[in-house]
Amino acid sequence: MLDDLNERSKQILEAIIEDYIITAEPVGSRTITRRHPFALSPATVRNVMSDLEEMGFLASPHTSAGRVPTDKAYRFYVDSLLAVRQVSRSERDEIRRRCRINGHDIGSVLRDTSKMLSYISHYMGVVVAPRFAAAVLRQIEFVQLSGRRILVILVAQSGTVQNKIIESDEDISADDLNRMTNYLNGLLQGLTIAQIKSRIVEEMENEKTRYDRLMAKALELSQQTVGDADSEIFLEGRVNIMDVPEFADIGRMKEIFRAFEEKNQLVNLLNRCMDADGINIFIGSESRVSQMSDISLITSTYRTGRNSIGVLGVIGPTRMGYAKVIPIVDYTARLVSRLLESE
Amino acid sequence: MLDDLNERSKQILEAIIEDYIITAEPVGSRTITRRHPFALSPATVRNVMSDLEEMGFLASPHTSAGRVPTDKAYRFYVDSLLAVRQVSRSERDEIRRRCRINGHDIGSVLRDTSKMLSYISHYMGVVVAPRFAAAVLRQIEFVQLSGRRILVILVAQSGTVQNKIIESDEDISADDLNRMTNYLNGLLQGLTIAQIKSRIVEEMENEKTRYDRLMAKALELSQQTVGDADSEIFLEGRVNIMDVPEFADIGRMKEIFRAFEEKNQLVNLLNRCMDADGINIFIGSESRVSQMSDISLITSTYRTGRNSIGVLGVIGPTRMGYAKVIPIVDYTARLVSRLLESE
DNA sequence: ATTAGCACTCCTTGGTGCAGAGTGCTAAAC
């Protein structure tokens, strides 16, 4: 079906998409012939456009408006037409300038990355913190806040820190707490959180530990801490989408903000991106999230070693500068990967 | 000047404000007499309203609209007219249900608190994390990520955790790192971060430490970590203000969102609230932030012991249900104070 | 001091009429 498109149709489709990306106005046959040196008359273009509409690549808001690319058109554009630009030297510098790890915690680095993405793309930046369940434990620490209230700090290999306050049902002496810490570090270091969960259960049933009150206690406490935390999401540059003319009406805007405020849906969507390595693009309805019509998502995974550990990207209108944004997301993901490498 | 207001005028002003809070429409003389059993004719009310306008309590958008309370009117209302309600039993339950500390880190607790404030008030909730500079250090930990990259974890008395990644200019052995940790904990525990800063400088000039490479190194590293972090702000429920009719136009909305996205201004404003203990109310222009016209801020400080350590509150239109929101903010601040007490 | 009455002002809503942009079709040109 896509093969039906001859070279000329492709060129015209591309011209329409690129024009629409710039102007955000339905584009008519005249406009195309004026802005592109095709040596074709408007009438011819009209015929081609009519065909393209038939095939589902274009839609007309109403009879006498120009035409607008459909999600299908963008998909085709991204897959076949688009010549991905390289990140320019100045963009690279800008990106690196805004992502510095030294003297910060991982959280701020990721937030800054998200801000950078939004700033540079003029849309929204999104970064999902490394999912902790897959993280490898480097160290566990207990800090006593009061007799029974204990602060547990988990440090992952990547430098991500997670902490929780838990309540013990009895007082624990500082000495005991120390012994527990050592015991648990020996037992759990180097395992992923997922592995740790089952390891704890295993160990709890172990004869030796069952009768050692202290160890039993330690296991019980650590079990409280490794509950599944939902990974943090840094969504920055919300205001940018207020400048997008497609979303200028207050109702639509409200809908979008509501969808992103309650982050569940976004989490699900981004988790889907985790599965596929590298660049991932959802165009409009492809995301299967109803509020995401006219919204596209460009993501890439970042990794330590061979494992993808998180996702970052840009959220904008389907009418987005793909040629510019895709390489930026790609480059940023590589950069973050490198930053998080512990070496 | 305020004494000029006789009982009747006050009643009418109160009626206008409360009507306007509910309807968001300029209120006319007819409406007042209909909704309130004053036994006064519209004409009389008109005369009073005219006086009130003269005195700066009311303004008319245009000749033939009703009248709208000014910031001055709200201020008078809040100070003199308002009978603050108690938090209802069910509100109390709701608030407590949504603020649980067990099994979470302080950050999530504060975020949840902010969400709760926005949910219950229908406006935006804001919570400023305890400012770290005033916090008392409970413990410092170093975790080696790689030879030179070190994760520093600071735990405050309140259970707040701050961590940073720093880069050392030479490799440090695990043993040395341990010794450094012990040394620093002995030196710095129980001091506030502010005190720690000067203590480090002091110690660096000390004869003993100057010639002990390890200690000198430790001081140098710790100095990197106690740089002034800007306190985190949890601003939740942004969408709620999209439902406020005053802000329904896209330009105004953009302005507001932009003002809150760049959090500096908000930080300054909230810091001002830190200075005064307890409830603090900024009405519209009182905040001296230009984008905050028609926006009010109700805050209260929360504390451990005698010290205010943070601020929380609600941001909404000046046309806000003060009678309901003020006690909610007050109650929440007390609750958070109690939660953070380490005992 | 209060109120009824009335003229006046201003916003809102709905209708009308054009100008502009774009299409689809047909017939002519290449």
Place this chain on the structure above:
DNA sequence: GTTTAGCACTCTGCACCAAGGAGTGCTAAT
């Protein structure tokens, strides 16, 4: 057979106007 010029038609956006409604301010009567 493809391309193009020409033309009728459609739809939006905008300006303009008129009528209706809400509310005020003033004056004169109670």
